Amino acid sequence: MDKDYMTIGELAKKMKTTVRTLQFYDQKGLLIPSMQSDGKRRLYTYQDMVQLHQIQSLKSLGFSLDEIKNQLEVLDTPEKVEKALSHQALLIQEKIQQLTKTLSDIKTLKEEVIQMQSVNFKTYADIIVNLQMNNENYWVIKYFDEQTLDYLRRRFNKDSGLSFIEKFTQISQKVLELKNQGVDPLDERVQVLAKQFWQMVEEFTNGDMSMLPQLMKFNELDDQHEWAQQQNQVNAYLQPALGLYFQKAGIQLGDE
Missing domain, CATH: 1.20.58 (Methane Monooxygenase Hydroxylase; Chain G, domain 1)
Structure with a gap:
């Protein structure tokens, strides 16, 4: 046999697979031997070997045999x-x-x-x-x-949850920017953000103010996460602005 051809057993050994697997790939039209010997034995070339490597790599990535066939x-x-x-x-x-x-x-x-x-x-x-x-x-x-x-x-589902998180994060970042600039919490710009912040609270609770005590506990978080530290700053900075907003809007939260 020509040295440039390999039997199915030789190819299986080189590529650490089984003869049965190569026979199956042949049946599926995924890796057809380049030729057959006079005795009808499958014979493979080094080009077939490279293509088998492709198949093995794609299979390891989770592709189905039909998907692999379409990509070869x-x-x-x-x-x-x-x-x-x-x-x-x-x-x-x-x-x-x-x-x-x-x-x-x-x-x-x-x-x-x-x-x-x-x-x-x-x-x-x-x-x-x-x-x-x-x-x-x-x-x-x-x-x-x-x-x-x-x-x-x-x-919340995945989409509405992601949307809420994104909007809340944007408002918090704007609040921190004003705080870092030394803007007075009673400034009109802070008032606008305080209103938006409260609207996010109402959206989160769907208007159920009985959830506020649970949310207020986040002001007491002693957590090393950067978000917790930043949110504590946001809450403290917004407190005067929220108080003024509640007063103007006629919002009463009872003891909370």
Whole structure:
């Protein structure tokens, strides 16, 4: 047999796979041997070997055999080989990023489980959902009681939750900018933000002011997270502005 050809057994050994797998790929039209011997034995070339490497790489990334078949190209020119390898490298890089994110989420969830010192799978699930949303303030969840968490699960979905977080973050950042500029809390610009801030509270609670005591507890957070420290500054700075806004709007919160 010509030295440039490999039997199915030789190719399987070189590529650390099985003869049965290569036979299956042949049946699926995924990797057809370049020729057959007089005895009808499958014979493969080094080009087939490179294509098998493509198949194995794409399969390891989670692609189905049908998806892989649609992505394979005939590697008959240097340009096509370069294009195929570039595409393969891009897919692998994307997979690395996904796996890195998944590993980070697992480590983060592990840390939260240790801190909580209790088994609560509903809260675990909430943390996982927020990690998938790339919500950096996922850790806040563990400070909510079960009643508030149940409310939030009903009140927000992924899209509305992300939208709320984005709007709230923007308002808080504007408040901090005015604070850092030394603007008086009773300034009209702060009053505008105080109104927007309160509207966010009303949106969050859906008008149920009985939730305020639970939310007020966040003013007492002794947490090292940057968000907690910044939010404490926002709340303290806005307090006079909110008081004036409530007075003008005729809003009474009772003892709260």
